[in-house]
Amino acid sequence: MSRLRFWGRRSRVPVVELTRSNPVRFGIGLLIVIAIVVYFGFTKKVPYTHGYRINAVFSSAQDIAPKSPVKTAGVVIGAVTSFKREGKASIVTMEISNKGLPIHKDAELKIRPRLFLEGNWYVELRPGTPSSPTLSSGATIPISQTAIPVQIDQVLDALNTDTRANLQNFLIGYGEALMHRPTAAEDATQEPEARGLTGAEALKQVALHSPGALRGAAVVQQALGGVETHDISKLISGIRRLTVQLNLHDEVLGEWVDHFDHFFEEFSNQTHSLEAAVSLLPSAVHSASSAFAELNRAAPELESFAKALTPGVKQTRSTIAAALPWIKQVKKTLGPEELGGVAKSLNEATPTLAGLIGGQKEFFKQNNEFSQCLTKVFYPAGNVRIQDGKSTSGSKAYMEFWYTMVGLAGIGQNFDGNGYFPRFLATGGGDTLVSRPTSVVGIANSTGNKLIAHAALKPEGTSPSFPASEPPYKPMVPCDTQQVPNINGPLSHGEADGTPE
DSSP states (O other), rough: OOOOOOOOOOSSSSOOOOOOOOHHHEEEHHHHHHHHHHHHHHHHTTTTTTEEEEEEESOOOOOOOOOEEEEEEEEEEEEEEEEEEEEEEEEEEEEEOOOOOOTTTTTEEEEEETTHHHTTTEEEEEOOOTTTTTTTOOOOOOOGEEEEEOHHHHHHSSSHHHHHHHHHHHHHHHHHHHHHOOOOOTTTOGGGGGGOHHHHHHHHHHHHHHHHHHHHHHHHHHTTTTTSSTTHHHHHHHHHHHOOOHHHTTTHHHHHHHHHHHHHHHHHHHHHHHHHHHHHHHHHHHHHHHHHHHHHHHHHHHHHHHHHHHHHHTTTTHHHHHHHHHHHHHHHHHHHTTTTHHHHOOOOOOOOHHHHHHHHHHHHHHHHHHHHHHHIIIHHHHHHHHOOGGGGGSHHHHHHHHHHHHHHHHTTTSSSSSOOOGGGGGOSSSEEEOOOOOOOOOOTOTTTOOOEEESSSOOOOOOOOHHOOOOOTTTOGGGGGGGOOTSSGGGSSSOOOOOOO
16 A cells, blocks of 8 residues: 655655555554445345334234234235333334325224234234325324234133033034934924935035026126116115105105004014915925026027117117007097097997996805805815715715716606606606605795605615704805815714605
8 A cells, every 4th residue: 555745845746755554553443444334235224214204002912023024915015113111002013114005094004913923023014005194204093094914812711611512512512513413303394305314414405506606696797787887876866865855855754654563563474474485485486496496597599689789779769669650640540530539429428338337246245245255165075075984976966966967967867758757766666765845945835845855775864863943044145155065974974864855
């Protein structure tokens, strides 16, 4: 190392003198320069200065140490500089680099482990939403926006003896529920395809049907999103306008709520009907599923139909233009000179028609009573199956009546031109059958008369037993209010009574 020194001003040519410096001072200076370069190379910051800092209040910071990284979406954006205890909480100070800014007022922080079995902790930072105000350096995030991880020892502390016993019972019960084979009584309320299956087998069936169900749910979710871009926003806007109008008409709304209360009261009075309707819902849903499946299979044809319909839709405008002259002619046709006169005549005839309709009121009343009699008495009696011991046919009463008509038509054949007649009326025989005194409906002075007939074979008796008195005839009592005849009552059972009449 040399040092230049200029001597004299007399001569214009400089004279250079080379001298040696102190090597100790040179070594010390070199070490200082190296230390400064190394410091800046590793710290990359000017001493006694700091960048953007933020504080966060945690319920516990025992797992965090200075220089623990701060990450956002897995990217390191800063580090913990210090922490201190304040009451039962800890305040952690962090220094954030520019790539982690800005940080908003609703930011959230959480202490997380970088290893599965805990250890090597870091702070996860969610910078918040852009609509929230930006925090300045030195701001503090409250404890309500921070969280700490759950330690394994805390989990184990929660699993005390009672909890572990309950967990064991739960697992045993869950296993029994999966492997339990249902009884006949339990299967009675299940769908046909789930009867006889264990819980695990039923869950397997659910998994097999899940793709179709999820596809349907996806279609529903897509439909809820609307067709156009702003359908949901328009819906929300409409709901807002509706809410404003309801707020303006609060009195009407109060009356509506009162009427709605009465509606639900009447609704609750129909509990049994609702239960019956709900019991029919599974079959209705099954039918609806089949219908939707058929509709899904028909979708390609519907699409083809829609494409084929497109040209016709394009011709609609020209069709309307061509129909306008016809509409003008129809308008003239409906004028007073043509159909208008007919309408006038109909107007004059309307009072007469109204009188006719008014006269039908009594007819409809009688028709309603007749229909009620058929529905409540006649049809139920005709649908009863007569129990006649070994002679029971198993058919309904009305069917046996028509069987009798067919039999009468058969025995009425006579092979000549004198017409039909029941041959059993002309049958000869040594036994005469005489009925007890009876009456014929609709024939005056018929009470107490006896009916006489001849039998080719000796009768064995009357089956069922002949009643001691004639059933009451109530012509003045409405038919629909009377009880259905007890065809299979006590008198209808037993063998023939053996009486000759």
